[in-house]
Amino acid sequence: MNHKISPSLLSADFLNLQKDIEMLNASEADWLHCDVMDGVFVPNISFGFPVLEQVNKVAKKPLDVHLMIVQPDKFIQQVKDAGGYMMTVHYEACTHLHRTVGAIHEAGMKAGVSLNPHTPVEFLTDILDDLDLVLIMSVNPGFGGQKFIPNAINKVARLRKMIDERGLNTLIEVDGGVNLHTGKQLLDAGADVLVAGSFVFSSGHPSKTITELKKL
Ligand SMILES: O=C(CO)[C@@H](O)[C@H](O)COP(=O)(O)O
Ligand SMILES: [Fe+2]
Numbered sequence: 266m267n268h269k270i271s272p273s274l275l276s277a278d279f280l281n282l283q284k285d286i287e288m289l290n291a292s293e294a295d296w297l298h299c300d301v302m303d304g305v306f307v308p309n310i311s312f313g314f315p316v317l318e319q320v321n322k323v324a325k326k327p328l329d330v331h332l333m334i335v336q337p338d339k340f341i342q343q344v345k346d347a348g349g350y351m352m353t354v355h356y357e358a359c360t361h362l363h364r365t366v367g368a369i370h371e372a373g374m375k376a377g378v379s380l381n382p383h384t385p386v387e388f389l390t391d392i393l394d395d396l397d398l399v400l401i402m403s404v405n406p407g408f409g410g411q412k413f414i415p416n417a418i419n420k421v422a423r424l425r426k427m428i429d430e431r432g433l434n435t436l437i438e439v440d441g442g443v444n445l446h447t448g449k450q451l452l453d454a455g456a457d458v459l460v461a462g463s464f465v466f467s468s469g470h471p472s473k474t475i476t477e478l479k480k481l
Pocket of ligand 1 (some may be wrong): 407408410464
């Protein structure tokens with residue numbers, strides 16, 4: 266299997282962020298998943314661009330930036346300046362999604378679109394060809410450590426079919442409640458990238474856990 270693992274910094278030790286990033290640098294992690302929350306789109310606030318800029322000084326892996334904010338189009342240049350590789354916005358937060366995706370590409374980043382658990386993958390029919398990544402939320406966004414919503418597996422399978430039928434290279438990423446069990450089910454359904462926060466950082470041996478996810 267050739268899937269990617271994107272550990273979520275949301276579950277890292279914020280008092281020792283540099284230590285955790287260095288651990289991730291030395292691990293088999295492919296990307297670093299960075300959850301930006303605004304307390305409006307989601308009922309929680311995490312961290313913003315000043316923190317991302319510091320993360321970027323230490324990180325040796327591409328920053329996979331998941332924006333859980335309203336009006337993400339206002340912050341495209343800030344994400345780029347903070348070292349963003351993949352900029353993922355929520356479908357539910359964008360009125361002019363086509364314009365936003367175009368602006369992300371113009372800024373020199375890969376563009377991803379994330380779907381809340383209630384949003385059907387079929388809503389991406391007319392934008393899919395323009396996307397580098399679709400992020401399927403397998404929990405309601407806002408918090409780490411929540412229970413996996415099994416319908417995400419069905420959504421991955423439906424999206425895999427859409428992508429393959431069109432011969433696209435769009436990656437399918439899944440975020441929320443990922444562990445070895447759910448991760449395996451998601452990969453079998455056609456996922457390309459697994460995000461894992463609490464499963465990695467609460468495991469007692471994060472680097473080894475990343476290797477286990479990578480071996481699935
Ligand atoms: O975007 C989010 C939460 O909204 C995530 O990226 C979480 O950080 C995933 O955490 P776990 O469910 O893996 O603990
Ligand atoms: Fe996330």
